[in-house]
Every structure is written in C-alpha cells, then in structure tokens.
Amino acid sequence: MKRNWMLRVATVGLVSGLLIWTEAQGQAGTKAQSGDVARGKALFVRNCAGCHGPQGGGDGYRLLGPDPANLTSPSTTKKSDADLLKTIHDGKPNMPAWKVLLSEEQSRDVLVYVRTLAK
Numbered sequence: 001m002k003r004n005w006m007l008r009v010a011t012v013g014l015v016s017g018l019l020i021w022t023e024a025q026g027q028a029g030t031k032a033q034s035g036d037v038a039r040g041k042a043l044f045v046r047n048c049a050g051c052h053g054p055q056g057g058g059d060g061y062r063l064l065g066p067d068p069a070n071l072t073s074p075s076t077t078k079k080s081d082a083d084l085l086k087t088i089h090d091g092k093p094n095m096p097a098w099k100v101l102l103s104e105e106q107s108r109d110v111l112v113y114v115r116t117l118a119k
C-alpha cells in the first residue's frame with residue numbers, strides 16, 4: 001500500500017515535470033518564430049527601404065507599374081502575417097521574390113520590423 005502511494009507521487013512528479021518541460025520547449029519555439037526586430041531592421045534597410053522608403057511609407061523609387069506598397073497603411077497592416085510573408089517570399093509585380101535571398105527566419109525578422117513601422 002505504501003509503495004503504491006510512492007509510485008503515484010513519482011508518476012505525478014514525472015508527468016508535471018514533463019509538462020513544464022514541454023511548455024518551456026513551446027516558448028522557446030515561439031520566440032524563435034516571432035522574429036528579431038534588430039536583425040529585421042538591418043535586412044529592411046539593405047533590401048527593402050530602396051523601394052518602400054526608410055520608414056516603409058512607400059516613398060522609395062518608383063518603377064513603371066505598381067508603386068511600392070505603403071507598409072504602414074491599414075491596407076497592409078490589416079493583412080495577416082501569412083499573407084505578407086507570402087508576398088515577401090513570392091514577390092509581386094515590381095517586387096522581387098525574396099525567398100531566393102532571405103531564409104524563412106530572415107523573412108520573419110523583416111516582417112516583425114515592418115510591423116513596428118506601423119506603430
């Protein structure tokens with residue numbers, strides 16, 4: 001009977017330990033996914049500001065055809081991360097497809113920085 005009790009305590013301990021561990025792993029995962037603003041800024045200045053402007057206002061150089069999007073306007077900010085990441089990856093008319101140059105993680109860093117411009 002006593003042994004049974006100890007076994008139960010041990011099991012509870014093990015299970016809650018595992019839960020805490022899984023939780024910690026999950027948080028580490030989201031952190032990596034949520035992107036790094038400082039890295040995103042460096043990438044933005046180098047790759048995006050030419051067209052989208054230093055503050056993302058769409059005031060960089062104009063080509064024939066669609067003008068660079070104003071990344072601080074509601075028409076962009078209301079779009080989901082997934083939508084914007086897709087545009088960054090695949091490009092648009094007058095916008096290069098960045099998946100060739102930027103990793104998944106770098107695209108996310110840039111997007112996190114773009115989101116800060118709108119505030």
Ligand code: HEC
Pocket residue numbers: 043044047048049050051052066067068069071075076077079084085087088092093094095096098110111114
């Ligand atoms: C050669 C110019 C050019 C460069 C460089 C460029 N863009 Fe663009 N971008 C555009 C144009 C033009 C559009 C709008 C296309 C349209 O409306 O069809 C656009 C659209 C976008 C959109 C979509 C906005 C929306 O509301 O859907 C995002 C997000 C974006 N750009 C992010 C970036 C990021 C991030 C970079 C740098 C990694 C970048 N762009 C570099 C020209 C450029």
